[in-house]
Amino acid sequence: MKTNKNFLCYPRASRLKRIMKRISGILLFMFILSACAPAPTAIPTATLVSTETLTATFASAATAHSSIVTSSPTATPVACDPLVADFCITDGHFIFARPILPPDNDSVEExxxxxxxxxxxxxxxxxxxxxxxxxTPVHAAGDGQVIFAGPDEEAVYSPWPKFYGNVIVLRHADGLxxxxxxxxxxxxxxxxxxxMGEKIGEVxxxxxxxxxxxxxxxxxxxxEDYFSSLNPELWLAPRVDEGALAISVVNAQGKFQNADFTIQSADATYFVKTYEDALLVGGENAALGLKAGRYRIALLFNGTIYERWIEVQSGKLTQTIIVVH
Ligand SMILES: [Zn+2]
Known part of the structure; x- marks a missing residue:
């Protein structure tokens, strides 16, 4: 089985608590063994989802469990599956440096x-x-080659001429x-x-x-395809003490669903909408950089409140999938 040692896995602690009442102690013990790292802190209870969701969660968790107990004791852990865990933390692919450097404002406008x-x-x-x-100095986000530098008098990189004004386009490795x-x-x-980091122009x-x-x-x-753009917050190296969060709100068939939700920590609340449909080109439909810490995601969909507690770690990507009905 192909695994990635960079993945960490966080079990759905609140749901496990409820599942505990439904299954035998032995099965629970085996499931805990299979559930990667323990939750770092106690996760508040009362995830307001339907019974079907709980049943489905248990079924998929049990499936994951059975595949582990049949493997040898020396097998590497199964990669975190965001469909099963509350959230997964990976290294992401933060390959680009931020184009603005401190003390100038290197944070993305919210x-x-x-x-x-x-x-x-x-x-x-x-x-x-x-x-x-x-x-303000603007720096190259990565090593590359300049493929355009000048005013966009013609509509090449957007549907409108003179849209970007003076614009620089850099080509990097891997088609980026x-x-x-x-x-x-x-x-x-x-x-x-x-x-990377070289000054290429000014704001x-x-x-x-x-x-x-x-x-x-x-x-x-x-x-030259205006719709080939990706969310830069998933590619730019996070600021000091920050990471990024990628959220997928999907239905039972895995299709992206539009939703508004809040992301809340002890000292900040963010109001977030899922992407406009035309820009659904990545594996997520919402993403943003966040300070490291614990957050509560609350989402109202068809009259049901879906609640999820997640953690963001410095320099890491947190992925979570919320299945709505
Ligand atoms: Zn803009």
């Missing part, structure tokens, strides 16, 4: 995240914003590209090779920009 519409007032967002003053828009100054030329408000900021995109595949 009001207009990837694939959001700013409450319906804007086009679904194909990137993220770093709000900074004109002249990064795009830096609305620049006041461009300091590279097409064909040039750049290194501005050229093109379709209300204020001075860097619009940053990650694309994969056909760079």
């Amino acid at each position: 009001t207009y995240r990837f694939a959001s519409t700013a409450e319906g007032t804007r086009e679904p967002h194909h990137g993220v914003e770093f709000i900074n003053g004109t002249g 590209f990064t795009l830096y828009a609305h620049l006041s100054k461009i300091e590279v030329v097409a064909g040039q090779t750049v290194n 501005g408000l050229t093109g379709s920009a209300n204020g001075s900021h860097l619009h940053f995109e990650v694309r994969r595949g056909d760079v």
